[in-house]
Amino acid sequence: MSEGEAGLRARLVAAGVDLVLREGQSAVSLREIARRAGVSHGAPRRYFPTHVDLLSAIAREGFADLTARVEETLRAAGPDPRTRLVALARTYLDFAAAHHGMFELMFRHDLLASGRLRLRETSLPLFTLLVDLVAQARQPTDAPAPVLAGALWANLHGIAQLWAWGSLPLATGVTDDDTLLRAALDAHLGPAPH
Amino acid sequence: MSEGEAGLRARLVAAGVDLVLREGQSAVSLREIARRAGVSHGAPRRYFPTHVDLLSAIAREGFADLTARVEETLRAAGPDPRTRLVALARTYLDFAAAHHGMFELMFRHDLLASGRLRLRETSLPLFTLLVDLVAQARQPTDAPAPVLAGALWANLHGIAQLWAWGSLPLATGVTDDDTLLRAALDAHLGPAPH
DNA sequence: CACCACCAGTAGACAGCGTCTACGCCCGCC
DNA sequence: GGCGGGCGTAGACGCTGTCTACTGGTGGTG
Numbered sequence: 343m344s345e346g347e348a349g350l351r352a353r354l355v356a357a358g359v360d361l362v363l364r365e366g367q368s369a370v371s372l373r374e375i376a377r378r379a380g381v382s383h384g385a386p387r388r389y390f391p392t393h394v395d396l397l398s399a400i401a402r403e404g405f406a407d408l409t410a411r412v413e414e415t416l417r418a419a420g421p422d423p424r425t426r427l428v429a430l431a432r433t434y435l436d437f438a439a440a441h442h443g444m445f446e447l448m449f450r451h452d453l454l455a456s457g458r459l460r461l462r463e464t465s466l467p468l469f470t471l472l473v474d475l476v477a478q479a480r481q482p483t484d485a486p487a488p489v490l491a492g493a494l495w496a497n498l499h500g501i502a503q504l505w506a507w508g509s510l511p512l513a514t515g516v517t518d519d520d521t522l523l524r525a526a527l528d529a530h531l532g533p534a535p536h
Numbered sequence: 537m538s539e540g541e542a543g544l545r546a547r548l549v550a551a552g553v554d555l556v557l558r559e560g561q562s563a564v565s566l567r568e569i570a571r572r573a574g575v576s577h578g579a580p581r582r583y584f585p586t587h588v589d590l591l592s593a594i595a596r597e598g599f600a601d602l603t604a605r606v607e608e609t610l611r612a613a614g615p616d617p618r619t620r621l622v623a624l625a626r627t628y629l630d631f632a633a634a635h636h637g638m639f640e641l642m643f644r645h646d647l648l649a650s651g652r653l654r655l656r657e658t659s660l661p662l663f664t665l666l667v668d669l670v671a672q673a674r675q676p677t678d679a680p681a682p683v684l685a686g687a688l689w690a691n692l693h694g695i696a697q698l699w700a701w702g703s704l705p706l707a708t709g710v711t712d713d714d715t716l717l718r719a720a721l722d723a724h725l726g727p728a729p730h
Numbered sequence: 731c732a733c734c735a736c737c738a739g740t741a742g743a744c745a746g747c748g749t750c751t752a753c754g755c756c757c758g759c760c
Numbered sequence: 761g762g763c764g765g766g767c768g769t770a771g772a773c774g775c776t777g778t779c780t781a782c783t784g785g786t787g788g789t790g
Contacts, residue, residue, distance in 0.1 A: 350767085368646065383748090384771050393748060398579055418733060446645060451636070452562065461703045469707040485719045492698075492708035493691065493719040500694025501687070507648055510653045513663040514686035525679050525687040529723040544738080566777060576740050577777090587777060733790085740783075747776070754769075760762095 351389040353379045359444070366443035367450075372396060391461040397447065398458035404444040405464035408437050412471060423478035424527075424534065430472065431498055431523050438502035439519075445502065469495060479531050490530060497526040545583040549571045550592040553638070557598060560637035561644075566590060591641065592652035598638040599658035604630050606665060617672035618721075618728065624666060625692055625717050632696035633713075639696070673725050684724060691720040 350357075357378040364488045372393045373383040390396035404531055412433050419429040438445040453459050477487040480514045484490050504510040516522065528534055540599055542550075551572040556564045566587045567577040584590035606627050613623040632639040647653050666689055671681040680685050698704040699713045710716065 359757080371746085373630060373746080384750090384770075385768055387575065388767065391749095442645070449697070449701060451640060451701065461706060465703050466707060469703070473707075485722075488708045489710055489715060489719055492704055492710065493695070493716050493723060495707075496694030496698050496704065496716065497687065497691040497720070498694065499698055500690030500692065503643070503697065504686075504690050504693055507643060507645065509659050509663070510686055511669075512655060513660060513689075514682045516686070521683060522687050522690065525683055526691070528679075529687060565775085567775080575738095578741075578779090579739050581739065581778080585778095731790100733788105735788090736786090738783105738785095740781105742779105742781085744779080745777095748774100750771105750773080752769105752771090755767090757764105757766095759764090 350379065350381060350385060354381075354386055354396060355387065355399050355403060358396060360406055362400060362404075362443045362447055363441055367446050369443075370397060370400065370447070371450050392456075394453055394456045395458050397450070398453050398456060401444075401448045401450070401453055401459060402464050404441070404448045405468070407444075408434070408448075409464075409468050409471075411437060412468060416471070423475050424531065427472075427475050427479055427527060427531070428523075430475065431527065432520075434498050435502050435505070435519055435523060438506060442506050445506075477533075484531075494526070494530045497530065498523075501526060542577060544573065544579065548580055548583065548590060549593050549597060552590060553597050556594060556598075556637045556641055557635055558587075561640050562642070563637075564591060564594065586650075588650045589646055589652050591644070592647050592650060595638075595642045595644070595647055595653060596658050598635070598642045598663070601635075601638075602628070602642075603658075603662050603665075605631060606662060610665070615671050615685055618725065621666075621669050621673055621721060621725070622717075625721065626714075628692050629696050629699070631639065631718060632700060639700075670725075675726055678725075686725045688720070688723055691724065692717075695720060 354375055358375045360368055361378060368439065372386055376383045376386055376398065379385075386396055390399065391528055406516045412430055415433045416426055419426045435481060435520055447453070454461075473491040476491040476494060480487060485493070501510070501519060501522050505522070509521075510522070511517060514522070524534070537552040548569055552564055552569045555569060555572060566580055569590065570577045570580055573579075580590055584593065606624055609623045609627045610620055613620045641647070648655075663685065667681055667685040670688060674681060674684055679687070695704070695713060695716050699716070704713075704716070705711060708716070718728070
């Protein structure tokens with residue numbers, strides 16, 4: 343009845359999100375989440391049959407968060423498609439850098455394999471946003487929008503991943519990912535009009 | 537003295553490589569590796585103080601393997617830089633697809649953080665190969681070769697990752713990664729002369 | 731030739747993990 | 761007023777990585 347009574351299911355997910363943001367992927371054990379939610383280690387099982395089920399719910403929260411941030415950014419960006427694409431890309435990279443544990447969790451292969459991630463409801467909306475923008479910004483001679491958007495997304499994702507990994511700054515000698523972001527956008531959409 | 541006596545250190549790494557290739561990342565527990573190598577679970581500790589030390593050694597083997605495959609491919613490819621780049625990229629994607637467990641292990645963030653991966657000796661040689669080819673293939677107006685190569689590598693890596701992840705085919709509608717590979721190369725190096 | 735020091739590998743303990751199962755408690759309904 | 765059912769507890773199991781005490785064999789030295 344107290345204000346903290348938000349339903350154990352939601353509390354577990356919230357505790358998990360908090361944990362992965364704060365301590366990283368390795369901290370998100372089932373038992374630690376239960377501890378933080380103030381219940382016994384067996385309690386989560388009623389709502390999440392398996393550890394990966396709980397992790398998937400946490401990762402879905404991550405996708406929702408990222409999508410919300412991107413939409414927020416786009417709301418503030420001007421009408422120019424290219425500018426909007428830069429904003430989207432910047433948000434993606436910032437998210438990956440700021441919430442690296444969550445970002446890792448979101449793209450964990452075993453979660454995907456479990457099928458509980460529901461790509462259609464999580465990552466697809468985000469991708470659709472990208473496809474729309476690409477469709478507006480692309481040149482007539484470019485590849486079809488979905489292919490172009492797919493290649494661009496992969497580029498973004500790779501930058502986020504390898505940048506966090508540290509070998510990209512080491513190898514390229516550049517010290518900020520914005521250089522690579524611009525290079526990627528210029529490459530896929532032609533040089534910036536600017 | 538028998539032929540099987542290759543030194544426990546090497547046998548452990550070999551068993552780990554075999555295991556990760558065959559069963560995937562989750563199978564590479566310290567104790568399972570020890571079991572496969574025919575020693576007790578405490579034995580690895582003499583050569584690898586920690587589990588991540590052993591995993592790092594396995595991952596380094598993966599980088600060496602990938603590098604060797606790329607060099608082999610390049611040896612067979614013609615002199616045209618663009619053709620050679622396609623060959624390199626294809627090898628990278630094939631490796632990621634065929635040895636997904638190893639590929640994941642190689643880019644695990646906790647291994648990187650342990651410092652035992654030694655990027656300079658493993659991934660840098662590979663990247664240098666790429667930079668050299670890019671330097672030959674790039675247009676004068678393009679970004680500097682290291683930046684261009686970095687962006688291209690990220691693109692490749694992202695394709696490998698997201699393709700294996702499954703959302704790229706789902707989202708783009710394309711059914712083979714070659715389409716995306718070509719799109720990426722065309723984007724970064726200009727349309728193929730063909 | 732005897733001894734000893736050393737080193738590789740063994741074996742057991744420990745805490746933590748995910749999963750499973752048997753058990754109580756409490757609330758709402760008949 | 762009693763009963764049923766869902767929610768959470770608690771303990772067990774086998775597995776994990778790490779730590780520590782130990783043993784057996786081997787090479788060098790007196």
